[in-house]
Amino acid sequence: MTRWLAQLRSAFLSISHRRRAERDLEDEIRYHLDLEIEAQRHAGLSPDEARHAALRAMGAIEKSKDECRDLRWGRLVGEFLSDLRYAGRALRRRPGFAALAIAIVALGIGANTAVFSVVNGVLLKSLPYPDADRIVVLRTTSVKTGEINPLVTLANFWDWRAQSTSFEAMATYRGAETPVTPGDTAEYARHATVDVQWFGVFRVVPAIGRAFGPADLVPSNSQPVAIISDAYWQSRYGGDPGVLQRTIRVGNTLRHIVGVMPQGFQFPNRTDVWTPQTSRTASRTSHNLLAVARLKPGVPLASANAELSAIAARLAQQYPDSNEGRGVSVARLQDQLVRDVRLMLYLMWGAVGLVLVIACANTATLLLTKATARSREIAVRTALGASRRRIMRQLVTESLLLAIVAAAAGIALAYWGVQALVALTPADVVRLTDTRIDGGVLAFTLAVSLLASILFGLVPALHASKMDLAEAIKNGARATSGSRSIRTRGVLVVGQIALAVILLTGAGLLVRSLIALQNVTLGFEPANVLVMKATGVRSLAENNAFFDRLLPRVAALPGVLAVGATSVPPGDLTLSGDGAYRIDHLIEERDHDRERHALFTIVTPGAFAALGIPITRGRDFNETDIENRPLVAIVNEALVRKSLGDQDPIGKTISCSWDRKGPMTIVGVVGDARERNPGLEPMPDCYMPYRQHPYNGNTLNVVVRTESDPMALATPLRRAAAEIAPEVPVAFTTMEATVAKRMAEPRFRALLFAVLAAIAGCLAMAGVYGIVAQAVEQRGKEICLRMALGANRTAVLKMVVGQGVMLSIAGAALGLTGAFGATRFLETMLFEVTPLDPVVYLSVVVLLAVVAVAASYVPARRAAVLNPVELLKTD
Amino acid sequence: MSKPTDLVQGTLDLLILKILALEPQHGWAIAQRIRQMSGDVLQVGQSALYPALHKLERQGWIKSKWDVSSTNRRVKYYTLTRTGRRAVADEAANWERLAAAISAIVRAT
Numbered sequence: 014m015t016r017w018l019a020q021l022r023s024a025f026l027s028i029s030h031r032r033r034a035e036r037d038l039e040d041e042i043r044y045h046l047d048l049e050i051e052a053q054r055h056a057g058l059s060p061d062e063a064r065h066a067a068l069r070a071m072g073a074i075e076k077s078k079d080e081c082r083d084l085r086w087g088r089l090v091g092e093f094l095s096d097l098r099y100a101g102r103a104l105r106r107r108p109g110f111a112a113l114a115i116a117i118v119a120l121g122i123g124a125n126t127a128v129f130s131v132v133n134g135v136l137l138k139s140l141p142y143p144d145a146d147r148i149v150v151l152r153t154t155s156v157k158t159g160e161i162n163p164l165v166t167l168a169n170f171w172d173w174r175a176q177s178t179s180f181e182a183m184a185t186y187r188g189a190e191t192p193v194t195p196g197d198t199a200e201y202a203r204h205a206t207v208d209v210q211w212f213g214v215f216r217v218v219p220a221i222g223r224a225f226g227p228a229d230l231v232p233s234n235s236q237p238v239a240i241i242s243d244a245y246w247q248s249r250y251g252g253d254p255g256v257l258q259r260t261i262r263v264g265n266t267l268r269h270i271v272g273v274m275p276q277g278f279q280f281p282n283r284t285d286v287w288t289p290q291t292s293r294t295a296s297r298t299s300h301n302l303l304a305v306a307r308l309k310p311g312v313p314l315a316s317a318n319a320e321l322s323a324i325a326a327r328l329a330q331q332y333p334d335s336n337e338g339r340g341v342s343v344a345r346l347q348d349q350l351v352r353d354v355r356l357m358l359y360l361m362w363g364a365v366g367l368v369l370v371i372a373c374a375n376t377a378t379l380l381l382t383k384a385t386a387r388s389r390e391i392a393v394r395t396a397l398g399a400s401r402r403r404i405m406r407q408l409v410t411e412s413l414l415l416a417i418v419a420a421a422a423g424i425a426l427a428y429w430g431v432q433a434l435v436a437l438t439p440a441d442v443v444r445l446t447d448t449r450i451d452g453g454v455l456a457f458t459l460a461v462s463l464l465a466s467i468l469f470g471l472v473p474a475l476h477a478s479k480m481d482l483a484e485a486i487k488n489g490a491r492a493t494s495g496s497r498s499i500r501t502r503g504v505l506v507v508g509q510i511a512l513a514v515i516l517l518t519g520a521g522l523l524v525r526s527l528i529a530l531q532n533v534t535l536g537f538e539p540a541n542v543l544v545m546k547a548t549g550v551r552s553l554a555e556n557n558a559f560f561d562r563l564l565p566r567v568a569a570l571p572g573v574l575a576v577g578a579t580s581v582p583p584g585d586l587t588l589s590g591d592g593a594y595r596i597d598h599l600i601e602e603r604d605h606d607r608e609r610h611a612l613f614t615i616v617t618p619g620a621f622a623a624l625g626i627p628i629t630r631g632r633d634f635n636e637t638d639i640e641n642r643p644l645v646a647i648v649n650e651a652l653v654r655k656s657l658g659d660q661d662p663i664g665k666t667i668s669c670s671w672d673r674k675g676p677m678t679i680v681g682v683v684g685d686a687r688e689r690n691p692g693l694e695p696m697p698d699c700y701m702p703y704r705q706h707p708y709n710g711n712t713l714n715v716v717v718r719t720e721s722d723p724m725a726l727a728t729p730l731r732r733a734a735a736e737i738a739p740e741v742p743v744a745f746t747t748m749e750a751t752v753a754k755r756m757a758e759p760r761f762r763a764l765l766f767a768v769l770a771a772i773a774g775c776l777a778m779a780g781v782y783g784i785v786a787q788a789v790e791q792r793g794k795e796i797c798l799r800m801a802l803g804a805n806r807t808a809v810l811k812m813v814v815g816q817g818v819m820l821s822i823a824g825a826a827l828g829l830t831g832a833f834g835a836t837r838f839l840e841t842m843l844f845e846v847t848p849l850d851p852v853v854y855l856s857v858v859v860l861l862a863v864v865a866v867a868a869s870y871v872p873a874r875r876a877a878v879l880n881p882v883e884l885l886k887t888d
Numbered sequence: 889m890s891k892p893t894d895l896v897q898g899t900l901d902l903l904i905l906k907i908l909a910l911e912p913q914h915g916w917a918i919a920q921r922i923r924q925m926s927g928d929v930l931q932v933g934q935s936a937l938y939p940a941l942h943k944l945e946r947q948g949w950i951k952s953k954w955d956v957s958s959t960n961r962r963v964k965y966y967t968l969t970r971t972g973r974r975a976v977a978d979e980a981a982n983w984e985r986l987a988a989a990i991s992a993i994v995r996a997t
Contacts, residue, residue, distance in 0.1 A: 037954075038938075041915060041964045044957075045934050048916040073935055080939035 038081055042074060075394065079403075092403070096410035103387075103411055110383060111415070114376050118419035118465060120772065121372030123426030124365040126450065126458045130431050131438070132358050133457070134448035136351050141277060143216040144307075149314065150349045151183070151304040151321065154340040156329075161342060163349075164300035166335075169328060171295055173304075173341065176324045179317035182213030183306040185290065188281045192548045192742040194262035195249040199550070199742040202245070203283050204263060206290040214307045215280065219272030221246075222257050229289040238289065239268040243276040245285035262740075263288055265550040297335040305346060318343045357762060360838060364519070364769045367512045368776075369465065374505045374512075375776045377469040378783060380412065381502055384473040405474045412470025413463070420462035424450065427458075437764065439757035472501060499788065503820055506780040510824020510865075511831060513773035514857060518832035519839055520770035521853035523763040526844040530759055535752070536686030536695060537583050538625030542748035543723035544582050545730050547741050548712040557707050559738045563715065564617060566733045572720045577620025578703065578713040581612075583688050584751035585714070590614070592670035594699055596656050599668050599676065611652055611697040612688055613671040615709045618702070621647075621683055623716040624748070631663045631681030638680075638702040645702060646677035651685045652697035669699055672706055690755050692844050716748070723747050762842060774861075777824070778868045785817040786872035796876050806877040813876050817869025818862075825861050829854060900932065900940050902979045905968065908950060909976050912967040915941060941966060949975050 046067055053063035068074075079092070104111040139145045151173065153162045167185065174183045184207060191204035212224040219240055229238050239261050241250075250256050260267050263286055279285070281303070308317055321341045329336040351358075384391070391404055427450060435448055547563075549556025560578060568576045580590070590613040618634045621627075629650065638645050646667050653662045666676035685695035703710050719726055727745045734743050789796070796809055836848040846853070907913060907921045918941075919932045944950045949972035957963045968976070 037964065040962050042934060042938065044914070044961060044963060045916045045919075045938075047961075052920075077935035077938050080935075081942045 100411040119422035121369035122423030126427035127430030168295040168297040184208035184211040185302040220275040222272030240272040373468040380473040408474035412466040416466030509777040511828035513777040514828025516770040520766035527763040529845040539748035575622040580615040634702040644677040647681040649698040813873035821865035
């Protein structure tokens with residue numbers, strides 16, 4: 014132990030005094046050499062001969078120095094430290110080169126660190142619940158098509174729960190934006206109704222107060238209760254410790270707060286208020302609940318799936334009317350949450366990975382050039398007894414040092430990059446807030462840096478170790494810069510171009526998709542439309558009266574061009590009513606006909622004008638379309654095309670599976686609007702007047718077309734609403750913002766790929782430039798001779814530029830082949846563009862050709878203006 | 889000419905210790921002394937000498953001191969330590985035994 018400590022101490026001392034120790038060693042051996050020379054001269058040799066004889070007699074100086082260093086601080090550490098010191102000196106000697114190489118690698122490592130921290134936070138890190146990998150979701154499936162519906166019916170769920178043995182706890186829940194009044198002002202809050210077993214599924218109990226119990230589920234025999242999130246407790250109740258004595262109005266029900274969830278627990282989807290699920294009517298047909306469960310320890314997912322599928326098959330036999338063809342599937346909650354973003358994140362990861370490979374290849378070429386320039390130095394060291402292995406290790410250490418410094422810079426870059434990424438990533442990416450640079454990410458960065466240093470360090474090192482010594486010492490820099498080095502660099506440059514072409518093609522496809530998406534005919538005019546969502550919380554009559562009084566007041570505000578209200582404004586994904594319809598027929602009880610399927614929307618008169626949806630035939634709804642008048646409807650052209658063809662739609666009747674009120678007479682036709690997503694074709698639409706379907710009118714979106722900035726009207730609108738009914742919460746957005754939100758993801762993808770492709774392209778072209786420039790330098794004499802022998806400048810230019818262009822052609826050919834295969838992964842993200850879009854491929858080739866010629870032309874021009882006399886004089 | 893690597897393992901250490909037992913010396917002088925005393929049979933190059941010296945120093949058998957030579961240069965002198973002095977006796981005895989053993993075998997034929 015003490016011996017070990019003493020060694021450690023001496024190692025430490027020698028490290029801290031290593032500079033002095035190194036000088037001492039140098040002095041000691043130099044003195045020896047001088048005395049030896051002196052002795053040889055005494056023996057009668059000339060000074061030169063004496064020196065040679067002395068060196069011979071002494072043996073390999075470097076080797077013995079190394080051995081002495083080894084003795085100083087343990088062999089490996091010693092060599093590593095001396096390599097490191099040497100590497101540091103080597104890099105410092107060429108600050109420009111070092112800065113460039115570090116910047117390139119730092120860019121690659123920084124981008125990878127930033128993207129990995131997102132991938133890690135969103136995809137890889139497990140959810141913050143105990144044994145989170147045992148939490149699963151239960152979903153309804155279609156046995157025939159395998160289609161998955163995340164929603165389940167309560168009756169089926171109860172049977173699953175009663176008959177299965179795979180789960181510790183199973184719960185249903187449903188989340189929505191609900192009007193909530195914590196104090197005096199009404200607002201929208203994320204609200205979820207949950208089953209009692211909910212807490213068992215997540216293994217979570219309120220930090221203050223209690224969880225829901227079975228008694229809370231029976232509405233009649235207990236007072237209504239609610240649990241709030243820690244964040245909500247802090248922001249709305251000021252962290253009041255007496256919060257359990259206080260109440261919260263959820264919808265129209267005053268509830269006692271019985272618990273506050275632990276900090277950070279907000280499932281599902283940033284929920285702030287939980288209430289018990291008191292519904293007792295167990296339907297087998299309405300799929301309107303989500304279901305989660307916790308697997309028992311040791312039960313694999315597959316066996317839980319098998320068990321539930323068997324139960325579902327039994328239920329299908331038992332209740333063929335509702336359950337025929339319906340199955341169930343179990344998936345991990347985490348997989349379900351990230352399902353929609355997984356592909357995008359992996360693509361992002363792949364793209365930055367390619368950029369890093371390009372950066373490494375680029376740095377390898379740089380190092381190769383430097384290694385060539387340093388060949389004399391390396392040769393001398395080899396001649397002095399340093400082994401090849403040692404030289405290689407030396408060069409790899411240099412790359413390692415480079416990579417480490419670059420990693421440090423890269424991490425700094427990533428801190429900034431993560432913020433940018435999180436800010437740019439579409440907000441609906443789940444768990445984005447979990448993104449941070451933590452230990453795991455740093456470990457990844459370290460691993461990537463090591464890998465990178467090997468990638469870009471090994472090629473030049475292998476090259477150097479195969480060097481012909483005698484040649485190198487004789488000729489210096491030029492000896493190894495012959496064809497072999499050029500060929501290796503050529504291969505590296507071609508590889509870079511190929512990878513850059515793949516990225517450029519991907520970026521091109523995504524950008525073209527985005528342009529197509531932005532140019533799509535929306536069917537409505539989003540500019541200058543304010544959307545105010547409002548939810549009445551009282552009786553239906555009172556809620557209807559609220560909107561009836563509000564709309565005329567809004568219409569009278571200055572700057573308002575048109576006003577109306579709709580149950581689902583375009584671009585809104587949160588609410589959706591869709592189902593089967595029939596023309597001139599009554600709808601049947603169970604109509605699963607996917608062929609005649611429409612979106613149902615409740616609107617007030619004026620809504621089409623406010624949204625800018627043209628009425629192409631017939632009329633808009635008006636004040637006469639009220640409850641006890643004949644039922645009317647307006648359909649869109651897509652529905653007419655699909656079901657009526659050339660017949661006149663006006664006067665036909667339509668029945669919908671919406672509220673089964675009976676056939677409605679079609680009084681008008683409106684243009685097609687992209688209702689949900691600008692990227693989806695318009696569906697058949699059936700619009701119904703609000704006053705004839707009043708019980709769907711608790712929540713409406715007031716749409717206001719304004720003369721100028723729509724948001725300027727938010728304050729007067731809010732005031733008008735509060736004057737009529739202060740308990741009604743309102744929330745504002747604009748049509749433009751909603752559309753932009755739907756475009757956010759494609760825009761983000763296109764932007765990210767474009768940036769990465771630009772970086773990749775620049776690096777690859779720097780490679781082309783570098784190799785052409787080096788060739789010009791080396792072939793300067795040849796070029797001068799050619800010119801002296803009568804070749805004109807154009808011919809020289811052509812020859813040199815041709816070399817760069819040849820590399821680019823090879824790289825482009827390789828890259829395009831790769832792109833053919835790789836762009837398939839983008840297919841689901843493309844809009845009106847195929848993965849093999851000829852315009853994109855052609856543009857990439859043309860772009861590459863132009864840039865490649867430019868990159869080669871600059872050094873080529875230098876060749877063309879070389880002064881033969883000057884150049885021939887230098888050697 | 890016998891190179892140090894041909895020496896029996898550990899022999900160079902003994903030779904160095906023996907030389908230093910006479911008086912403190914610097915590296916080159918140690919090599920010279922070995923050559924002279926062996927009648928030019930043993931020539932020790934620096935490539936073996938310095939690693940051996942540094943190793944002995946680490947073992948604590950010898951210690952070093954920087955001094956200034958008559959030609960005004962920094963010179964590193966090595967001196968035997970107390971443990972080194974004890975070690976010389978042991979090592980020498982070991983060598984005698986070994987040499988006698990080898991001789992016995994060599995002569996027997």
